[in-house]
Amino acid sequence: MKIGLLSVALSGLVAAQNFYDRNPQIMELTPKTFKRAVYGTNHTTLVEFYAPWCGHCQKLKPTMERAARALDGLVQVAAVNCHVEANQQLCMKHGVEGYPTLAVFHPAAGKAGGRARHSREPYQGPRKLRPMVDFSLARMRNHVRRLDGDKLRVLFEDGGSRPLAVLASTRDRVAPLYKSMAIDWLGAVDFSFVAAAKLPKDTPVPDRPGLRSCAEHLAGNLDRSALLLFDPKSDECHVYSGKLTKPAVAEFLSKVAKPQEGPLSKRERFLETLKGSKRTRRSDDDDHDEL
Incomplete structure (x- = not known):
């Protein structure tokens, strides 16, 4: 019994x-x-x-x-x-x-x-x-602003008051990884996308040195995607050259602004508590590898 x-x-x-x-x-x-x-x-x-x-x-x-x-x-x-x-x-x-x-x-x-x-x-x-x-x-x-050559020129002429991330991609679509980064930094960094094939042939010459540096980096034919980050406070153009993984890109973007969500955010720490202590370090092969 x-x-x-x-x-x-x-x-x-x-x-x-x-x-x-x-x-x-x-x-x-x-x-x-x-x-x-x-x-x-x-x-x-x-x-x-x-x-x-x-x-x-x-x-x-x-x-x-x-x-x-x-x-x-x-x-x-x-x-x-x-x-x-x-x-x-x-x-x-x-x-x-x-x-x-x-x-x-x-x-x-x-x-x-x-x-x-x-x-x-x-x-x-x-x-x-x-x-x-x-x-x-x-x-x-999707909080990514899609640009063509003319819109990119206008963007560089203005610059805006918030940090600006610009992805010039050899692909013609906005990858989910880039969309997710735009969500993580929503309200803190403006995200834009332009297909490399649609980059303007004549390079815009903005008045601000930092914007000019970003514009010059996108001049000519790109054989690989390029991610640029313009910081209006310091008037600097940062060029990303690391691995295309979310944690690595998050570290790059955090140079100019803190994320509301995703890696490095307070919310991420809350989500980890829902997953207990089971989160393990992932290999690079496990990460999404395209922007």
Whole structure:
């Protein structure tokens, strides 16, 4: 009899255990942490509402872990264990009727503040890695100003009052990594993008020496992407030459302004507490390597 009761107790314990407590890229959320983690950000969040005893959830778990790895530093990934009694009202609030339920939360259009109410969009596509990742990336807010040659010339003539990051890319699209950096420094650094093929043939000659230095660096044909950072306070142009990883670029940008989110921010330290002590140092191969 005692063995039977012990078996039932242990099975109940296993069923209540969180799936992702040991995953360094996924936050296990509760009603106390959900609001700050999901709504208190300008980043997009992919959330799985699950129950550990659910066979479909168990089958999805490896895909969620791979998706979290692919989205690390770009889109937040979180989970809520709806089997835990304290979480059940939160799951009901978000319309969870079956497991697993996937949803993407993202800031409403036109809202720049982290406290703005987010839109909740259910994910009803294939429960496969690529569709889930693509769906999440497509919901990232884009705070990068896309320029052509004429707009770049006007930008250099003006300069603005905030630090300015300009990426001249050999690619024609704004990479998710660059979008994520713009979100991290939202309101502190203005981010712009220009395809190298659309750089002006004649170099603008701004009055400010720092802007002139940036403009001259972009003159001619670029055979590789170039990231420049203009600091209006010191009137200096900084040219990035390091690895294209988020931590490295964050260190570069922090020369002129502190981020609101992402690496080096106070918020990042809060998010790490949700992941416990499971965060480990990643190899360079694990980081996103394109701007």
